[in-house]
Amino acid sequence: FYLVVSRFRYYQNVCTVSYSFVWWDWPRWEKEIDWMALNGINLPLAFTGQEALWQEVYRALGLNESELEEFFSGPAFLAWNRMANMDKFGGPLPQSWHVNQLYLQFKILERMRAFGMIPVLPAFSGNVPKGILRLYPKANVTRLGPWAHFNCSFSCSYILDPRDPLFLQIGTLYLSEVVKQFGTDHIYNTDTFNEMTPPSSDPTYLSAVSHSVFASMTAVDPNAIWLMQGWLFFSNQTFWKPPQIQALLHGVPLGRMIVLDLFAEADPVFTYTESFYGQPFIWCMLNNFGGNNGFFGTVESINSGPFKALHFPNSTLVGIGMTPEGIEQNPVIYELMSELAWRKEPVNLAKWVSLYAVRRYGGMNDNLTAAWKLLFTSVYNCTIPGYVNHNHSPLVRRPSFRMRTDLWYEPADLFEAWKLFMEAAPSFMSKETFQYDLVDVTRQVLQVLTSSFYQDIADAFANKKMPELLTAGGVLVYDLLPELNRLLSSNQNFLLGTWLERAQSKALNEREAQLYDMNARNQVTLWGPSGEILDYANKQWGGLIEDYYAQRWGLFVQTLVECLDRGLPYKQDTFNQAVFQVEQGFIYNGRKYPTKPQGDTYEIAHRIFLKYYPQAMKRLQ
Incomplete structure (x- = not known):
């Protein structure tokens, strides 16, 4: 679950939290949204409650309850279920979970929009329950290989080829329901092949994939903009060579996609993709994998990176962001990063951290x-x-x-x-x-x-x-x-x-x-x-x-x-x-x-x- 931070005129935003947020109630969400507002964050992801809508769409298509129970993972693993990495482990989700999360999402969206934020809503990537094959046996569905160290009992997701007419049908059904229930600010997130190898490396195929994903958005919202993680390009560099990256990115008109350079403080992708081949991107700090306790930071890289990206030849940078897998640790790093959105140049780190100590404790020592x-x-x-x-x-x-x-x-x-x-x-x-x-x-x-x-x-x-x-x-x-x-x-x-x-x-x-x-x-x-x-x-x-x-x-x-x-x-x-x-x-x-x-x-x-x-x-x- 990510949010995106920033500044630089066009899209202002920050990011969080696969691990930390899953059990949050409304008071904890309200506190977090207030923190976002205080730090100028204006493009947060709003993914809560989406399974309730998927449930309705798949029921309308004819899937039964057991097929839905086999699809959704438990609450602690929903982020990876949504990215097609794994199914069902930790489930099935009780109906009360769907109702609770849907109610929570309405409050989250109301609060975000009250502060002038642009909530990013979910769209369809092609990840489908196995039961789709019962209803549509001729659908072009590929069973991907296992993710991480999981076996196919919980992994090996089923991906509907975006070129199949059924993709447009499901994608538009879902996004129509999203817009009907949640309203829209016209920016949607979905991620294809996150830590999963596509069935083909043919650039023509990859371009058709992204074209079809985007078409399922614009069929519902002609003003749609696709926000996409760029993590796949970093995590599977053996597959994603320049022709494959460019093909996927250019399947969408330039300016209608925003790419999150997810781990830019350590391994920026924009530097070897000519600024994502013309698509706008957001320079993001990941910093923490897994929400682990333990001091860690790359303050020199964080301090200089966004400004190097801004002055990169033909830069398409439109914002800076934070994309940690979990928060509630290393607060000083998030304070530094969020402040950079208001700066025109890197800070003096020695001076900044001295002032941080004063601000944090309310007195000089x-x-x-x-x-x-x-x-x-x-x-x-x-x-x-x-x-x-x-x-x-x-x-x-x-x-x-x-x-x-x-x-x-x-x-x-x-x-x-x-x-x-x-x-x-x-x-x-x-x-x-x-x-x-x-x-x-x-x-x-x-x-x-x-x-x-x-x-x-x-x-x-x-x-x-x-x-x-x-x-x-x-x-x-x-x-x-x-x-x-x-x-x-x-x-x-x-x-x-x-x-x-x-x-x-x-x-x-x-x-x-x-x-x-x-x-x-x-x-x-x-x-x-x-x-x-x-x-x-x-x-x-x-x-x-x-x-x-x-x-x-x-x-x-x-x-x-x-x-x-x-x-x-x-x-x-x-x-x-x-x-x-x-x-x-x-x-x-x-x-x-x-x-x-x-x-x-x-x-x-x-x-x-x-x-x-x-x-x-x-x-x-």
Whole structure:
């Protein structure tokens, strides 16, 4: 689910949130829309409630209820269902879900339009239920290959060829219903072949595809403009060569399509497509995959990128935007990006972050200014070309001997910033923003230290040193992770219980509550029935650390100790089978988690600092 940000005269906009928004109620949506308005965002996606309309269209065509239940995924996975990546997993969707989301969409649209925003509405990409083949056995439908690591039980979507007359029929039926129910501001989003390989690379075919998709829009709305993600060109560069890209883009009249250069702060596509071969585009910052906690940013690239795009030869740039898969982390990055829409040139980053510290806490403090400057020049300034941060920290990954521990910054800068935060803490603990940041920076430090203890564990096992293995494993499992869990549990913004409560609040009965609870837990852990995209949307939350990550690490250390004690080799496949039972057990444990903070944040953070700051500095020597 994306929104698009911006400025530059034509289309002003920003983007969010496949992961974060799914359980939002109206007050949370209202807060988000108000934030958008305050930041000048004027082109948000408005995709909520669309399944209710699809349900009506497919019923009118003759599909039965079981065929619809097999098509729609559960709430936590609808973004990928909409992009034709997967079907049915986490479903079926209760009828109450459709009613609730439709009601919510009406309120969302009213609020957005009241602020003068242009909501982007959904259109038809060709993704159809398998049941279409029962009704139209001669339709030109292709079953695509599996997506990600899913098997065809939940993937292998059915795509109706846009050149088939049935495509125009379904596309116009659906968009007519969209306009009837939601009104229109004439900009529609749909994405063809997102992370899926088209059935043909023939430029003539690809041009016909986009021409037909656009025709299904203009048949309903002659003033339609197609907003399309450009992610496919980046994610499948083996297929999308210049002739294929140009063919798809030129199937639509120039100026009637807007392309989102989705990951432009790291890998801009406009630079090697001659500004998308003349189609208008929006320079977007993605920054976060999976809504992961963990400091990350590319501030130098973010600061300069939009202005380089504006002055690119024959540039067709019409706006800048934000396209994170999930929000509610790294607030400083979104503050910087949203401010750039109002600027004519890059900001002075050192000056900007100093002023940010003052604005964020409502007062000047030399320690906090120095801390933020350290963070901005290190952990928030990744300069490795093409670096993608899915938060690969061992803390939030299934333990193995193949985990990444590389960092794009010097940990000494993070530890020094932590020290400066702790020194400022007594004077700023009354500020909610400071409380959040103190938890977040301490969390980041413990994330880094987890990698250090993991390395100690791996070295001890490789060298058959049982005392060292017991020491490193014991500290990690029985002190560091429990302390991290207590720290996160002390702040409202880091609670697993809040996520689960929001999910269950959508339910009308116990059966629905269990379905939504499973969706919420699975998304942030296994991400699929068997861990198909394991830990992709990992979160560092109170409750999740204790009952998921710490349990995995405990089993890993226990397994290594037993192997060393018995003189047996460690076998990852055997461990994977055992740890899967732990992971799956968490999804169905039925435990209720606190929805209110517990403990004193300063006391917990101070205790952690006294214990682990000396160790952190010693490891740097």
